[in-house]
Amino acid sequence: MNVLILTPSLTQHDAVSNEVVLQHKLLSAKGLGVSLYAEKVKSFSHGALCTRGKAVALLQDPACLVIYHHSTGWQEGEILLAQVQGKLVIRYHGITPAEFFPHEPATQREIQQGNEQTRRLAEHHRLQLVICNSHFIQQEWPSGGMGKYPVEVLAPFHSLEAFPSLAFQKIEDEIHVLFVGRFTPHKGQSNLLRLMIRYRERYGSLFHLHLVGKGSGKKTFLYALYQEIFANSLSAHVHIHYDVEAKILASLYQRSHFFISFSEHEGFGLPLLEAQYHGLAVLALYRGAVKEALGAAALGGETLDLDRFCAAIRILSTHQKMREEVVQAGHKNFEIYKMKRLQEKFLALLGVNDDNARQ
C-alpha cells in the first residue's frame, strides 16, 4: 500500500512539518511506501520528498492513500486534490482567524482562501475521513460534511519524549516564567509584559520572562514589543530567545517555574503540553483549545484578570507543595498525549494494521 502525504510547506521548527515527518516515520515503519510532497521546502531535507510528477502519479493510483494537511490556503494543493483516485484523509489543523493579523494583508488573503478551501474540501467526493487537532477545531469543520464521513479528533504528534535530556536545576530564589509562541499580537506577549508591570506594582519585584519564538513578515510586532520593554524598564528581566534550537528550548523548559499563555487562539497548543512534560506549573487564559489541552490540570481563567494571574504566581512560588500539586496534575495530563497512544489511534483511524500494511 502506498501513501502520499501532501502539505503546503515543510520548514524547521514548525508543528505541521514536524507531524508530517513523524507520520512518515510511523507509516514507513509499518512497511508502507510513503512519499511526501510540499510546494515550498525551506531549510528542510527529507529522503521521502518527491517531485510533483511522482505526486500526481500517486494521486492517480486508486490504491494510494492520500493524507492532506490543511492549515492554510493552498491553491496548488487543491489542484492536486482534484486528481485523487484513492482514499482521501484530511488532517485539519485549523486556521487562525484573519482578525488576528490586522496588519498583514497577505496573511489575511491566505486565511480567507484557506477558509473557502475548507468548505470545498468538506465536499470532496473522495473524502473518507477528517482528523482534527482538537474538539475546538472539530467544531470549525463545516457541518454539511458531518455524517458523510467520520470527523475525528487526534492531538498533534510531537517529539517531546525525544527532547534533549539536560540536567539543569531550577534557581529557587528567582521566578522564571516562560512562553513559547510566534511573535504575533494574538499570542499575547504584550499582555505578559502588562502582567509583569502589575506584578511589580503589587509586590515590588519582578519575575524573569522568557519569550521564545519566531516572527513573521517584517518583525513589526517584535519592534513594538522591544519599545514596550524599554519604556517600562523591563529589559533586565525580559529575555527574548529568537528562533532557538531544541537544546536551548529544552534548557529553558527545565530552568523555568511557570509557563503562562495569554494566547488569544490555539488550535491545540503543543507548548502547553511541552511545559507539563517538563514539570512547569501552567497558567493560561482559556482561549481556543487551551483548556481542552490542559485537561484536569487547567489553572487559569476565561478573562484576563491580571491580579488573579499575579496572585497565582505569588501563591505557587511561595507554596512549593501547591506548585508540586499543579506540576503532578500536568504530568498526569501528559500521559493522555504520549506518542504511543497517539500513534495507535492514528493507525486505527486509517485502518492500518500489520495485515494490510504489507499488501
Add this chain to the structure above:
Amino acid sequence: MSFTSIEEEIEKEAKKEVTVPPSVSEDPCTCSYYLHYLFLCWRPILVTFCKRCKS
C-alpha cells in the same frame, strides 16, 4: 483532580490590596539589549551606551 483549595488561595491573594513602591524601578544596563534589538529588528535607532559599556 481538583484545584479547589489552590484556586481559593489564589482568589484570596488576588483580592488583597497590595501596592508597594517598586524596588526594581530602573534596569542596571540595557546596552547589550539595544544591540540585540538592533540585530533582530534591523531598525536604526539612537544607541547611547552607559559609562561601563562605553569604556
